[in-house]
Amino acid sequence: MEYLIEDLVEAWVVFKPEVLAGPVLSRVKVPLADFLGMSEAHRITFLVSEVQRDFKLDLKSGATKFEKLLGAVGLDGPVDQHVRDALYEMQNIRNVWAHRGGVADRRLVEACPSLAFSEGEKVNIGTSEYGRYGHALVAYVGIVFNHCQKVCGLDPVAYDLPGFYGVVGGAASPAPM
Incomplete structure (x- = not known):
C-alpha cells in the first residue's frame, strides 16, 4: 500500500504540476545544485520522500499515514x-x-x-x-x-464490498449486520 500511494502522489505531481506550488511541496528544502542535477522523475521521487520525512510518516499507521501524503497534493478526504x-x-x-x-x-x-x-x-x-x-x-x-x-470534476464510482457497504462512492447497499 505504501508504494501504491507514493506512486500515485508522484504521478499526480506529473499530471497536475500546479500542486508543486502548494503549501507542502513548495516548502521542501533541497540543495539547488543537487536538485538540478536530478532527472525529472528523480526530482519528484525526492520531493515525495522529503515530504514523508518531514511529516515523520514512518512513525504513523493506517490511513493517517497515507492521508498526510495525499493531502500534500490535494488528494486527501474523508475515509470511513x-x-x-x-x-x-x-x-x-x-x-x-x-x-x-x-x-x-x-x-x-x-x-x-x-x-x-x-x-x-x-x-x-x-x-x-x-x-x-x-x-x-x-x-x-x-x-x-x-x-x-x-x-478532476468527475463523479465518484460507487461499489460495495462485503463488510464495507456504502463506503466507496456512497453506494446504496444495505448496511452490514
Whole structure:
C-alpha cells in the first residue's frame, strides 16, 4: 500500500504540476545544485520522500499515514471509520509478523485492544479477518480513486464490498449486520 500511494502522489505531481506550488511541496528544502542535477522523475521521487520525512510518516499507521501524503497534493478526504480501523489493525498485525515473529507485543495489545490478543500470544487471523482486511484495502483504494475523480470534476464510482457497504462512492447497499 505504501508504494501504491507514493506512486500515485508522484504521478499526480506529473499530471497536475500546479500542486508543486502548494503549501507542502513548495516548502521542501533541497540543495539547488543537487536538485538540478536530478532527472525529472528523480526530482519528484525526492520531493515525495522529503515530504514523508518531514511529516515523520514512518512513525504513523493506517490511513493517517497515507492521508498526510495525499493531502500534500490535494488528494486527501474523508475515509470511513470502519476502513480506517481495519487498515490500522492490519498494519499492526503485519508489524508483529514482520518484526516479532508473529507474537503479540505490548504495542499491538495497546494499539488494538478490540483484537483481544495478550502479550506473548501467537497472532493468527482467520479467513473472515483476512477477507475483511483485503476488502478494507480495496475499499481504501476505491476511496482514494474517488478523491482523484472529485479533483478532476468527475463523479465518484460507487461499489460495495462485503463488510464495507456504502463506503466507496456512497453506494446504496444495505448496511452490514
